[in-house]
Amino acid sequence: MKNLCWIRRDLRLHDHAALSHALSSGETTIVFIFDKHILDKLKNKSDKRVTFIMQSLQEMEKTLQKKDSSLIIRYGKPEEEIPLLCEELKIQKVFTNRDYEPYAKKRDDTVAKKLALMNVEFETFKDGVFCEKTEVLTGSGTIYKVFTPYKNKWLEHFEATGNNVSDFECPLKNIRKFSHKKNILDYPWYKEIGFVEDAPLLTGGTSEALKRLKKFDKLMPEYKEARNFPAVDGTSNLSVYIRFGNLSIRDMIRAGISDRSEGAQTWLSEIIWRDFYHMILETHPYVEKESFKRDYDQIKWQGTDEDFQAWCEGRTGFPIVDAAMRCLNETGMMHNRPRMIVASFLCKILLVDWRKGEKYFAEHLLDYDLAANNGGWQWSSSSGCDAQPYFRIFNPYTQSEKFDGDGTFIRQWVPELARASKKEIHRPDPLLFQDYPRPIVSYEANRVRCLAMYSAALPKTK
Ligand SMILES: Cc1cc2nc3c(=O)[nH]c(=O)nc-3n(C[C@H](O)[C@H](O)[C@H](O)COP(=O)(O)OP(=O)(O)OC[C@H]3O[C@@H](n4cnc5c(N)ncnc54)[C@H](O)[C@@H]3O)c2cc1C
Known part of the structure; x- marks a missing residue:
């Protein structure tokens, strides 16, 4: 049996359901496709996630080369590349791990249908x-x-x-032996896909x-x-x-x-x-675009573009929020507590639609995952399943005092406040710290506006 194992968001050679099944049933080739549909949407051509993927693939390639094999790398539309590859390599069966995102499910359905017409089996696995x-x-x-x-x-x-x-064991004995000229170590893949290398703080692999x-x-x-x-x-x-x-x-x-x-x-x-x-x-695939609790799509968001921009750039005048956003912009990472603080702040204090924040996170987070990100944002905005009630509004000042008591996190990302005392760092006096932005809104006033905005949109029982 000639098998193809198609890897996507499972960049490893161990404990891998699809690979394990493929290897145990025949000679296996592994392919990774730089998916044009996904890459074309990335505005930043030095996206660190691309480098993280390259590093992960390079590590896999080194292991495979020790077995006289190689990863096949392609750039294009999976629904075209997979059938083409099956024809070229006379593949009888494609093995892959299931992906639950709406785009991925549609992609896999299309590929499965095309392969069926070619008499190539397509099986997916829970992994x-x-x-x-x-x-x-x-x-x-x-x-x-x-x-x-x-x-x-x-x-x-x-x-x-x-x-x-x-463990799904993956002994590489049955791996197809060949040498791939356009392999991930020797071929200029960044150039081919139109990206430039930009290494994240965390090395992939x-x-x-x-x-x-x-x-x-x-x-x-x-x-x-x-x-x-x-x-x-x-x-x-x-x-x-x-x-x-x-x-x-x-x-x-x-x-x-x-x-x-x-x-x-x-x-x-x-x-x-x-x-x-x-x-x-x-x-509930509609959550990708809409609120899980549909009533919440009646909310008339009152936030301004300027406030949203200040949030993105970490210059809201709320130190814990600005520290977290600057950390995200610089590293592509953000700790869970600040994620909850900035998300709640955007929806409930700046009164901006959660979808704008979700999109910004999607563009910047190295760990961006549609399901977890959407869940986190809908939880924070109270529109999701099992979300906190809308009238529970994080106070950025008390959150800051409680979870960054001595201001270490703020000091790391907001140098304008480096000399602030433990007491003043959470809510600095604008007269004393003139090079740090003044708060763009009043927390107390906007909390009241938020409650009115939500309650005007929701049936009284919610
Ligand atoms: C607004 C918002 C957006 C978020 N966006 C993402 C995202 O795009 N991708 C993402 O992986 N997580 C997201 N999270 C969840 C969480 O913040 C991160 O998973 C966590 O901060 C990652 O750090 P860690 O690996 O040290 O996690 P740890 O605390 O060590 O947790 C272990 C693992 O559990 C999973 N996990 C932890 N918390 C959650 C959670 N609340 N929901 C789902 N999985 C969780 C992650 O895979 C994480 O690596 C989001 C949370 C919020 C509030």
Whole structure:
């Protein structure tokens, strides 16, 4: 049997469902396609995520070359490239891992149909999430819309299946041996796809991901508390690696369950949030554009373009918000606590539609993932499933005092406030710090405007 394993957001050679099945049933070639549909939409031609992908592929290529093999790399439209490749290599079956995003599902349907006409089989596998939509259902067989019961059922399912997080073994014995001239190490791929290299702070690839996971093992017991403080190295920083599949979700869960601490349980819970949001996106694909709770699309957002621009650039005059946005703009990363603060601030204090913030994050986050990002934004704006109620509005000043008490995080990203005392850094006096922007709005006044804006749009019971 001649097999093709098509990798997309699963850039690794271990614990890989599709690859494991392909290798066990025949001689396998692995292909990665730089997808024109996706790349053409990226405005920034030095997008660091492209470099992260290149680095991940380069690491895989080095391993494959040791086995006298190579990754096939193509640039184009997958619905054209995959059938062409199958014809060229006389492929009988294509193996790939499932992707739950609306674009990916449509793409895979099109490819499957084209391959069927050529008598080439196309099979997809569960790999990127631990539980798929049909595995965690309510007693009456419906989908959960609230996280805690979903999580309890997820854990029940996990127990019932014997806590089975076994590895999909990928012995590279059955890999097709050949040398590919346009391989990812020797061919000028950046030029071909119209991008320039710009290395992110985090190096792409499985070895770096595993190093981070090992380091985090030691921090895991403290995670429950430490994860709230942006200036503390208290989280795993693995989201980019799991986004691009340098690690498997099972690698993450194995690390979580090997530790019995409360920290590990909290960490596992975050991973379950990830499954939850993927399930919500798959079962409610309209959330990509619309509010999960449809009434929330009646809100008449009152925020201005100028305020949105100030938020993007980190010059709102609210130190914790500006620090977080400057950190995002510089590194492509943002800690979860500031993500919640800036998202809530944009929707509920600047009164700007959550979709604008979601889009900005999508363009800038290295770990951008449609399901998690959309879930996070809809949670923050209260329009999502199991979101916080709309009248719960984060106070950026008290959040800042609580989670960046001595101002370490603010000081790192807002040099204008470097000499501010612990007390004044959260709400600096504009007369004393004249080179730092004045607050562009009043928190207290806009909080009131927010409540009026939401309540005018929503039926009284919501
Ligand atoms: C407005 C907003 C937007 C977000 N956008 C994204 C996004 O585009 N991509 C993304 O991966 N996460 C997103 N998150 C969730 C979360 O902020 C990041 O996953 C986390 O900060 C990544 O850091 P870490 O790897 O150190 O996480 P850890 O705290 O170590 O958590 C471990 C892993 O669990 C997953 N995870 C953790 N929290 C969440 C969560 N709330 N929802 C879903 N998965 C979670 C991630 O894969 C993460 O790597 C968003 C949150 C908010 C509030």
